[in-house]
Amino acid sequence: MSEGGLQSVERAFEVLELLTGSGRELSLSEITAATGRPAPSVHRLVRTLVALGYVRQEASRRYALAPALIRLGDAAARQFGTWANPLLAELVDQIGESANMAILDGAHALYVAHVAGRHTMRMFTEVGHRVPLHSTGVGKALLTQLPEAEAGRLLRFAGMPRITDQTITDPSDLLQELSGARALGYTLDNGEQEVGVACVAVPVPAAPSLTAISFSAPAPRLTPEVVRKAAAALREGATRLAERFAAERAGGPDL
Incomplete structure (x- = not known):
């Protein structure tokens, strides 16, 4: 696996673990602040997780874990x-x-x-x-x-x-x-x-x-x-x- 690919996997799990540990829905700004990553990078990562079905976006535009993880x-x-x-x-x-x-x-x-x-x-x-x-x-x-x-x-x-x-x-x-x-x-x-x-x-x-x-x-x-x-x-x-x-x-x- 390339260095970039490994970092992407690590960052994806960082977001999933953050959502797991929070016990609540998080906004994009909260995810960005907690991870310390650049906002555009976090946005792309979260949108990818949403597309894959592992994160869902609520009507409030906040994010939570999705049923695919079950x-x-x-x-x-x-x-x-x-x-x-x-x-x-x-x-x-x-x-x-x-x-x-x-x-x-x-x-x-x-x-x-x-x-x-x-x-x-x-x-x-x-x-x-x-x-x-x-x-x-x-x-x-x-x-x-x-x-x-x-x-x-x-x-x-x-x-x-x-x-x-x-x-x-x-x-x-x-x-x-x-x-x-x-x-x-x-x-x-x-x-x-x-x-x-x-x-x-x-x-x-x-x-x-x-x-x-x-x-x-x-x-x-x-x-x-x-x-x-x-x-x-x-x-x-x-x-x-x-x-x-x-x-x-x-x-x-x-x-």
Whole structure:
């Protein structure tokens, strides 16, 4: 790729990441000021992204991310999950329970990978299914990776509806639980999302997107001893995933 072509790609992603991080529509002048690029260059770049369907222009003449990115994001998430399946299978072999991987998707956790457990009675998670953050093990593990203020803002934005009698519905109570979970290194869901189902989850550090992996099982099988073993296995798996992420970033192909 030529130097000019590489710079164009970098600048396109700079605009997309700016629109993603802003959480709102931006004017051309705001995009220009934030990127520090010349206004004519930014205008050409934004118009190209609009033509490709990745950015949309509102009637207010402000710009926002366009739906075409959803297709790319869903495809990337599924490929990301497929990439992690061998490690999840190894975790299932160690513990016997169903293993899952989820990423932060807006105000929800999105399941991107699942390997069923070895028991006759086992938990099944649908890849592509979005679940609340406040009532799931993976959701809580994702929240532990955010600063407390940001986690609180996200919870208030998403809401914390009661799903079962065990669901935590007060942001302060959940933030206190998350503080303890950071010290423990894992989070738990004790029938908060589905009656009779329990989950133990851990964050995956240095992932491309906020990521968590988990075991889910009928609650009676996740005894304190099993939780300790499961959490240890998950932490080891998360470390291996983080090492693989680091290796791929360091050794990416030169196109």
